[in-house]
Amino acid sequence: MSIILKAENISKQYRLGTVGTGTLSHDLNRWWHSIRGKEDPYLKIGGVNDRSLKASEDYVWALKDINFEVNQGEVLGIIGKNGAGKSTLLKILSRVTAPSTGIIKTKGRIASLLEVGTGFHPELTGRENIYLNGAILGMTKSEITTKLDEIIDFSGCEMYIDTPVKRYSSGMTVRLGFAVAAHLEPEILVVDEVLAVGDAEFQKKAIGKMKDLSKGQGRTVIFVSHNMDAVKSLCSRGIVLGNGNLIFTGSARDSVEYYLNNFKSISKKECLLDHTHRRNNTTNEVEMVKITSHNNLVTLEIPLNFSLSVIKNIRSDVEVSITGTVLNMNELEIGSFFTPSVNITQHNSVINFIIENHNLSPGEYYLNFSVATGSLENSNFIILDQAFEAIGFEILDSFNNGVFTKWSKSWGDIHFKSDIKIDEI
Structure with missing residues (x-):
């Protein structure tokens, strides 16, 4: 073809904090180098394009070579x-x-x-x-x-x-x-x-x-x-x-x-939640989420067991529930869950919740979740805290009723349990 x-060798440089080249002195410096046939002097400087870091230079390379x-x-x-x-x-x-x-x-x-x-x-x-x-x-x-x-x-x-x-x-x-x-x-x-x-x-x-x-x-x-x-x-x-x-x-x-x-490296086993997991102005009620299943690795035979080290700000005697989604590493929502309400009587508590019969095929997944009060039916549902990409976990190949079950990732993310019945003629 x-x-x-x-x-x-495509590169693109921008000046931080201003529109255009910035100052008259920089323009004159560029002009002076150009009429002498020399390279733009500001192409020799510039920081790495990492938006999470504090800027250390006036210029940044949005693209480099x-x-x-x-x-x-x-x-x-x-x-x-x-x-x-x-x-x-x-x-x-x-x-x-x-x-x-x-x-x-x-x-x-x-x-x-x-x-x-x-x-x-x-x-x-x-x-x-x-x-x-x-x-x-x-x-x-x-x-x-x-x-x-x-x-x-x-x-x-x-x-x-x-x-x-x-x-x-x-x-x-x-x-x-x-x-x-x-x-x-x-x-x-x-x-x-x-x-x-x-x-x-x-x-x-x-x-x-x-x-x-x-x-x-x-x-x-x-x-x-x-x-x-x-x-x-x-x-x-x-x-x-x-x-x-x-x-x-x-x-x-x-x-x-x-x-x-x-x-897409999402913490497994346990994760201390901070601003990187939150995208709105929730009140940060949840401090930590962790997996409590055997060896911190989830297999097909057992439920998913999680615990939230909650609730440093929630007032006593309030009922909360946990709702959320399970996503695969392609950011595809596989399913959702909604727990019954539980009464919180102390300012610092631990909530344990279980996702039973998940039927997820082998692979890596992660949770988004919310802690909320009220109910959807009564229109008083209030989200107290949300966490995105809160914790990752892995489903392993396993023995199922003594038969080794190995799933190909191309077969999808959910293992639908099935059975057969033979009608005698």
């Missing part, structure tokens, strides 16, 4: 944590911004869908925005007119097509934007995480369209997503970014495995 896109090639008809997945540089790379590939160093070589037309509403004017109708967005992406008016009915039908927004886009939901806007970009028939389609805004039906339709573009029409797709199942399903190859660096490249499945093994 021929190479349709090549990135050579990125090199890769994409073949015609290939679907490339780009994965990494928030802030790893994925969106910056897509903006460079789409020519929204220029790299600080390096060069992008491409063949053919590039269409991109990077943010909700990009290229749409809120006061114009959906029909008018199709023409506007199509023109921005390089389509002629006659091309758009020829494909107009097909674009409207794919978007599923026909009822509102003559309504101003400012009255659309974010999901409807994404539907229309993707429909235009997909029917541009570009040689390269660049898609960011915006599909997550759409509903399940549209995401399935969009992924199907991208598969058709790559396999049916031989076009190239570059896809960024935090949905690991979508990456494995859609992409033929993947690259993993970390702190602005390209740290792994390989098949889509190998890239996902590398990412999950190296970046």
Whole structure:
């Protein structure tokens, strides 16, 4: 296959805390070096793109020395944590911004869908925005007119097509934007995480369209997503970014495995909960969660036993319940649980809860959970504390009634118990 896109030594530097280059002295310094044919002096400095650290320099490398090639008809997945540089790379590939160093070589037309509403004017109708967005992406008016009915039908927004886009939901806007970009028939389609805004039906339709573009029409797709199942399903190859660096490249499945093994490290056995597990202003009632099962490893024969070292702030004599979800390492919700209420009589207590008959197949999982008062039926349900990625655990292959049971990960995450009955004739 021929190479349709090549990135050579791509780097992007930003100045922290200000817009633009910052000061007149920096601009003059850059100008003085440029007229003498010398390199930009500020490209020699800059901190690592790690958003969790305090900045030690005025400049940061959002991307640093990125090199890769994409073949015609290939679907490339780009994965990494928030802030790893994925969106910056897509903006460079789409020519929204220029790299600080390096060069992008491409063949053919590039269409991109990077943010909700990009290229749409809120006061114009959906029909008018199709023409506007199509023109921005390089389509002629006659091309758009020829494909107009097909674009409207794919978007599923026909009822509102003559309504101003400012009255659309974010999901409807994404539907229309993707429909235009997909029917541009570009040689390269660049898609960011915006599909997550759409509903399940549209995401399935969009992924199907991208598969058709790559396999049916031989076009190239570059896809960024935090949905690991979508990456494995859609992409033929993947690259993993970390702190602005390209740290792994390989098949889509190998890239996902590398990412999950190296970046999805969730504490097992016990976990002291802190701000990294909380995403809202809950009152931090829970201090620690731990696994109390045999050898801290869970097998298929026994229930999941957990204990929460709760409740340093909750007032005495209050009934609480625990609710939550079990997720696999692909961030797919496998199931949920809801415990009965228990009365708390002391300020510092330990709640033990059990998930029975889980029927999970071998693999790694983790819990999100909430501690709440009240009941859903009486509309007085109040969440006191929430923890995300609170604790991980592993289901092992095991003996079941004396028969060794080994499950392939490709068979799914839940083992449905079954039985047979023979009717004698």
